[in-house]
Amino acid sequence: MTDTRVGEALEGLDARLVVRRGDFHLDVTLTAAPGDVVALLGPNGAGKTTALRALAGLTPLTDGHLRLDGASLERTAPEHRPVGVVFQDYLLFPHLTALDNVAFGPRCQGASKAEARARAAEWLDRMGLTDHAAARPRRLSGGQAQRVALARALATRPRLLLLDEPLAALDARTRLEVRAQLRRHLAEFEAVAVLVTHDPLDAMVLADRLVVVEHGQVVQEGTPGDIARHPRTDYIAHLVGLNLYRGTAEGHTVRTAEGPTITTTEDLTGPVFVAFPPSAVTLHRDRPTGSSARNLWRCEVSGLETHGDQIRAALTGELPLAADLTTVAAAELDLRPGAPVWATVKAAQTHAYPA
CATH class of the missing domain: 2.40.50.100 (RNA polymerase II/Efflux pump adaptor protein, barrel-sandwich hybrid domain)
Known part of the structure; x- marks a missing residue:
């Protein structure tokens, strides 16, 4: 990975996420340059979702730091962070059309209604969903809803994109198609993307680098190929x-x-x-x-x-x-x-x- 610097500020993500809750202790270090796709991989209860929520500002840090493009985000409210999130169940607004779901983010950032809807239309077109702009979420298939959620996250022009098990809600046949589409969109994304998954195939296909978390700690990180060839825990060996x-x-x-x-x-x-x-x-x-x-x-x-x-x-x-x-x-x-x-x-x- 090549560091890109503007002045002395490192572009991309530089984080040490320390969260203590009862007996659980998360201590995970993450760095990524713009254009990198990093997958957090691990068993249930390993701390992946806690790490993602900490990046989004939904779970406060007990210790550590969180910097994005050189700016500290620890004291920045979630709604003011340049972060887009795609949740596992998408969380689309059921009473809004696909177009207005995507326009919601730009509107919150201060864009006019016309400007927000124009940007939303552009993103729906990029996702191949122009014909579904007027549809409400209940009329969308799982794959279409996933793409609307991704468009909604990207329409805010985030510097950090967080994806929480983005394919988990899809059936096997749809998952194959949407995984290929998501890979293409992530390849075009110019900022940092962090993907949380327990599925090794999703991680191997979508990510440039894997960070494997067990019991709140990083146990191995590297390229998908390196981790597949050199597993260092029983969990990773079982995965590959x-x-x-x-x-x-x-x-x-x-x-x-x-x-x-x-x-x-x-x-x-x-x-x-x-x-x-x-x-x-x-x-x-x-x-x-x-x-x-x-x-x-x-x-x-x-x-x-x-x-x-x-x-x-x-x-x-x-x-x-x-x-x-x-x-x-x-x-x-x-x-x-x-x-x-x-x-x-x-x-x-x-x-x-x-x-």
Whole structure:
């Protein structure tokens, strides 16, 4: 990310969000340049929405700072912040048309009725909603309502756009289409956008950078590709679909915290993570002989579930792991909970990296 400076003021977002409420403690640092799309990703209760509300001014900071384009916002009322918000349920005014919903923000900023409606019409046109300008929210589909809410947020010309689970209210088919449209609009947005989601696909597709929050703290941040290749917590590994272990490396051998060793192609020393996809695991009912796989563990099937067009087997035993196999392979192995199996993984299909 390249810093853009006007005088000595850093453009974009510079925030440390500290919020203490009872036993919950949020302490998250966020920086972003104009044009950046940052996704806050994490499990329920991690603090994502609290962080978003703090950015919007809806939850006061206990400590820290919040600067946007060099200006401090901690003491600025929410309605006076150059911030646009798209809430999960959109919160459109039910008695107003789509046009007047979008015009509401510019009107609050002091624009004349004619000017506000002209700006609203322009945004509805950009969203492909000109034909729905006179429709009230109840007459709009979920995807159309989401675009009206986005237009309403953008019509105020915000320097910070906040999106709270913007696709969560959509069905799967609509979500695919709207995600593509939202990606295009975010790519054109010239200020900072912060997206809160628990959906890894939304985060990977829409964001330039991911900030993963667990228990109110940032546990990992980076590009989607980097985080997908180098998960550092079980939560992240589960999101990106990898088996993840922490251990100590001596050359090509990693002794895991669980006890067994994993052979890798990387030559490392010291604390490391080792990851491999469930598809890299091959299962056998009998101990294999003559296998080229360097890793072999005795396990037991603890559960089976459909995963896309495959079966995912959860395994316990020497090394807890997940394995993906076809329905035909699962039937041939006669897999069922409690069944003993041998799991193998080739060293070339593992990936080790410093912890």
